[in-house]
Amino acid sequence: MGLxxxxxxxxxxxxxxxxxxxxxxGLGLETVESPHTNKEIxxxxxxxxxxxxxxxxxxxxxxxxxxxxRGIDTIFVPKxxxxxxxxxxxxxxxxxxxxxxxxxxxxxxxxxxxxDKRRWSWQWARxxxxxxxxxxxxxxxxxxxxxxxxxxxxxxxxxxxxGHELPKNAVLLLGHRYLIEDRFFSGSIFDSFSKSGFxxxxxxxxxxxxxxxxxxxxxxxxFWTSGRQSLGAMEYVADHIVGVVTLASFACGxxxxxxxxxxxxxxxxxxxxxxxxxxxxxxxxxxxTRLEAFIxxxxxxxTS
Amino acid sequence: xxxxFPHMGSLYxxxxxxxxxxxxxxxxxxxxxxxxxxxxxxxxxxxxxxxxxxxxxxxxEAAELGADTxxxxxxxxxCRLGYYAEVQRQILADLGSTLDMVVIETPLENPSRLAxxxxxxxxxxxxxxxxxxxxxxxxxxxxxxxxxxxxxxxxPKEEKPGLTTRVLELALQKVRQAAAxxxxxxxxxxxxxxxxxxxxxxxxxxxxIIGLVGEIYTVFEPFVNLRLEERLGHLGVEVARTISLVQWxxxxxxxxxxxxxxxxxxxxxxxxxxxxxxxxxxLETIARSNELANCGAAGVVQILPFTCMPExxxxxxxxxxxxxxxxxxxxxxxxxxxxxxxxxTRIEAFVDLLxxxxxxxxxxxxxxxxxxxxxxGQY
Numbered sequence: 151m152g153l154x155x156x157x158x159x160x161x162x163x164x165x166x167x168x169x170x171x172x173x174x175x176g177l178g179l180e181t182v183e184s185p186h187t188n189k190e191i192x193x194x195x196x197x198x199x200x201x202x203x204x205x206x207x208x209x210x211x212x213x214x215x216x217x218x219x220r221g222i223d224t225i226f227v228p229k230x231x232x233x234x235x236x237x238x239x240x241x242x243x244x245x246x247x248x249x250x251x252x253x254x255x256x257x258x259x260x261x262x263x264x265x266d267k268r269r270w271s272w273q274w275a276r277x278x279x280x281x282x283x284x285x286x287x288x289x290x291x292x293x294x295x296x297x298x299x300x301x302x303x304x305x306x307x308x309x310x311x312x313g314h315e316l317p318k319n320a321v322l323l324l325g326h327r328y329l330i331e332d333r334f335f336s337g338s339i340f341d342s343f344s345k346s347g348f349x350x351x352x353x354x355x356x357x358x359x360x361x362x363x364x365x366x367x368x369x370x371x372x373f374w375t376s377g378r379q380s381l382g383a384m385e386y387v388a389d390h391i392v393g394v395v396t397l398a399s400f401a402c403g404x405x406x407x408x409x410x411x412x413x414x415x416x417x418x419x420x421x422x423x424x425x426x427x428x429x430x431x432x433x434x435x436x437x438x439t440r441l442e443a444f445i446x447x448x449x450x451x452x453t454s
Numbered sequence: 455x456x457x458x459f460p461h462m463g464s465l466y467x468x469x470x471x472x473x474x475x476x477x478x479x480x481x482x483x484x485x486x487x488x489x490x491x492x493x494x495x496x497x498x499x500x501x502x503x504x505x506x507x508x509x510x511x512x513x514x515e516a517a518e519l520g521a522d523t524x525x526x527x528x529x530x531x532x533c534r535l536g537y538y539a540e541v542q543r544q545i546l547a548d549l550g551s552t553l554d555m556v557v558i559e560t561p562l563e564n565p566s567r568l569a570x571x572x573x574x575x576x577x578x579x580x581x582x583x584x585x586x587x588x589x590x591x592x593x594x595x596x597x598x599x600x601x602x603x604x605x606x607x608x609x610p611k612e613e614k615p616g617l618t619t620r621v622l623e624l625a626l627q628k629v630r631q632a633a634a635x636x637x638x639x640x641x642x643x644x645x646x647x648x649x650x651x652x653x654x655x656x657x658x659x660x661x662x663i664i665g666l667v668g669e670i671y672t673v674f675e676p677f678v679n680l681r682l683e684e685r686l687g688h689l690g691v692e693v694a695r696t697i698s699l700v701q702w703x704x705x706x707x708x709x710x711x712x713x714x715x716x717x718x719x720x721x722x723x724x725x726x727x728x729x730x731x732x733x734x735x736x737l738e739t740i741a742r743s744n745e746l747a748n749c750g751a752a753g754v755v756q757i758l759p760f761t762c763m764p765e766x767x768x769x770x771x772x773x774x775x776x777x778x779x780x781x782x783x784x785x786x787x788x789x790x791x792x793x794x795x796x797x798x799t800r801i802e803a804f805v806d807l808l809x810x811x812x813x814x815x816x817x818x819x820x821x822x823x824x825x826x827x828x829x830x831g832q833y
Contacts, residue, residue: 200770202761202787229729238532241733245767248728252771262729370540370557373531400501403534403763407541410499414544427501 153285154180155261156222158213159187161206161243162230164331165354169302170226173278176294177286182222184213187334191216196430198253204402205335205429206328207242207249214250224259225250231266237375238268240404261285309354316390317349319452324380324412325397326405327354329428336397338434339426342441348392348448353383360386377408384412388419393448395441400429422447456481458521460509463674464602465699467630468595473525475587481521483512486677490515495790497545504759504789505671506538508678510545517553528559532733533764560710590635592703597629597642599700604649606695609687610661611653618652619684625649661692662808665746667739668757669765672788673697679757679788680797686755689805694751696742697735726778727771736764740771747779752808754781755801760789782807 155174157163163170163183174181184191187209195212217225227250230243242249247262254260263281267274275295282291311317321343323330330336330352343350353361358379365372365382372378384394394416398405409425416423424444426437457473458481459466466482473480484490486508494511513524529536539557546553559568601622609618625645632638664686672679673695683693709715717731723741731737743754756772758765769785776783784804786797 200766202758202766202769204761236530238733241532241736241763242767244532244730245728245732245736245764245771249767249770252774368540369543370528370537371530373536398501401761402501403503403761406499406501406503406761407534407537410502410541411544414548 153224154182154222156214156217156220156225157181157183158210158217158225158227159184160210160213160332161246161328162228162239164328166302168305169298172298172301173282173294174226176297177282177290179285181226182217182220184216187213187332192334192430202401204242205399206326206402208430209332210246211250211253215253218254218258223257224261225254226261229262229264231264232268232375233265234375234378235267235269235271236371237373237378239375240402306354310357311351311355314357316351316387319348320351320387320391321348321393321395321448322383322387322391323350323352323395323397324383326376326399326402327352329397329399335428335432338437339395339397339441342438342445346445346449348445350395351387351391353379356383356386372408374404374408377404377411380408381411381415384415388415388421391421392452393444394421394423395444396423396425398425398427400427422451455479455523456521457523457525458483458513458516459525460512461486461675461677462671463676464598464626465595465674467598467626468591469525470630471594472587472591475583475590477583481516481519483516483521484519486512486675490677491790497549499541501761502541503534503762504678505535505675506541507790508675509538510542513542513546513553514551517551522552523554523556525556525558528557530560535734561712590638593635593638594629594632595703596700597638598626599698600642601625601629601645601649603695604646606683606687606693608649608652609684610690610692612687613652613654615688618649618687621645621648621652661690662752662805662812663692663694663750664805664808665694665696665742665751665754666757667696667742667746667754668735668786669759669762670697670702670735672757672759674699678759679786680792680794682755682757682786682801685798685801686805689802691805691808694746696746697738727774728768732764732767734762734764736768739765739768740775743772743775743781743783744779747775747781751781752812753804754783755804756783756785758785758787760787782811 157170171181191212192209193212194215195208195210198215199208199211214225214227227247229247230239232238247260251260261281264277265274266277278295279288279291282294323339333340340350361379361382363382364385365378367385368381372381394412396409396412398409413423413425422444424440426440456479459469461483470480470482490511491508492511493514494507494509498507498510526539526542528539539555543555546555556571556574558571561568605618605622612618625641625648628641628645629638632641666673666683674697676683683695686693705715717737720737720741721730723744724737727744728737728740739756743756746754756765756769758769772783772785775781782804784800786800
């Protein structure tokens, strides 16, 4: 088949890329990924997107439009309702395919399988196999699905900290994975910390069952997966870290509450913390200055 | 135990009745004012959405009047409202406030906790009074809504500007004071009669009809939406409010709490634009706009708090509905910095546009039904 599927390098790409690429490979389809986020893509997205939506959504739109401009007329935008039982990602993800469709010319086809593990995880398997068998044979779809799932699991296991031991002088970096892993936004954070002698630890490097267990300490069950992981990580390592950096996007609904809760928790635990709000006008210089001051403070605390 | 709760339009009337009938002392927070908002935004996370901030203001002002317990609803996502109560509890605790919070969660979310909270409330009230309290509150809720809906229909034709609002306020107070179901019914009947009497005798009889969609809190709380319904009414517009609290309670409390609520009818109305639930009232916004276009509304106004996630999705998609149905749509975003003048200008420009469009339609006789009242029974 001559179908080429465009995969925007945004949002859940950073979390599910191995699964997606293996799945399409198994179906015998060619995939094209959009390039890493750059100024041009960001501008493309933020110029078109409705004002009031969050930065990652604008970036996502930029990637989608970039793919469409390159003449790719099949774009993969899954509708990710939930990836963990009884939890959501955020309302934006529920309307993502419709959102993307609004901005795209009519001839562009959107592939929008539903990922919904709210009730039963096999619902998700069924919807993906059904989606796959529309593009190839049923057999191929089943095989591609199980292979993709295996790849995904291996990849996730590789993310964990070796030996499950926190390094010394660990600083917890919290936030949506698609912000943390997009080096266009987080590059300056990693650069600042690389020379400082502090080690950044992220929630996805900690084992998920542990995060879930510690998140139970919260007074109210957190129903956003990313928020639950962040708060769980905070509970888990609060006594073993020297600082917390929270990366939040302006106008992100979940971050607006979660980053506040993280701040309060850090204050109670006596851990220094900083919240960096990102939007399309954020300059690297300002971020670096603030981080340098924060790192200076951590170093002074360590020596005293 | 002096109980209080956040404001949302005239909702305080039924809620006050509910707790009073249960035998509690109730402190209704003072009506939302600039001070409420200032207090609220001083202590809330900066980028949280507007309702959270106003509610914090409500709590603090109620505490000044002696309240010691807050009743608040919970939820289980995906909208932020579900986590409000917890964040607010922490904000108040960090402020050193002694306010206690009772959160009413949906039964399916955490049955044991609901039972515990219910026991906490009911333990000090009288169990035998629960049915009576629920019935009275329900009747008052229906009463307030039917009065408000009548006011929406009457206001564009009122004799003196502002008269409808005054009559409505008097009627609502009568409902508030009514202590039995029969007195509530009587107050509503009288109120509706008085409201219809406000109309100009020989005025024009066909105001432009605009549908109001959007986020429930901003639709109902007049302080937050800068009295949008009144502003539109004074410009000679009849507002068809598509969100109904009575319907909301039927759907989410009666059906939803036992897992019977389905959104199929909304999905059918929104077909081709939005494929399903996006939290909050996002799906409703799209579905109702589409329905309004089909029954001949002249335009639609969407109102949302800044960064409201479900409504932003709807806002992005509404232009599609607008184009497909040739229906003018105005999205109004409110936050703590919204200024009155800019708001008024935008509304006036929108209404001007609609009335010009209607004049042209009349002249050409192309759309004789444009913006008239046919098919609006349900709103």
